[in-house]
Amino acid sequence: MNVHIVDLWSEGDQVFRPNKPAWHDLAECRGLHHLFFSDRRDDIIEAKQLCQYCPVRQTCLDYAIAGDEHGIWGGLTTMERQRYVLGRSHK
Numbered sequence: 001m002n003v004h005i006v007d008l009w010s011e012g013d014q015v016f017r018p019n020k021p022a023w024h025d026l027a028e029c030r031g032l033h034h035l036f037f038s039d040r041r042d043d044i045i046e047a048k049q050l051c052q053y054c055p056v057r058q059t060c061l062d063y064a065i066a067g068d069e070h071g072i073w074g075g076l077t078t079m080e081r082q083r084y085v086l087g088r089s090h091k
């Protein structure tokens with residue numbers, strides 16, 4: 001699995017990350033990225049719960065759709081985002 005986004009944006013190690021978008025400073029998932037790229041059911045449930053209260057949820061979702069990201073973004077898994085996009089295009 002490609003986890004480069006986790007490495008770029010993980011917190012707590014004082015590494016400069018020029019590609020991290022500014023909105024991510026407000027994200028509920030700061031420092032917990034391992035949950036968002038996991039295949040474990042418990043991790044996915046916990047990640048989605050964090051997304052429910054995240055102040056940048058819509059921005060995150062739009063970013064993930066635009067960048068065709070994998071993992072949980074904006075409260076949706078990769079497959080759920082694909083369905084979301086298809087649903088929007090049929091309205």
Ligand code: SF4
Nearest residue numbers: 027029051054060074
């Ligand atoms: S919506 Fe979820 S994945 Fe996106 S920044 Fe917030 S907590 Fe992280």
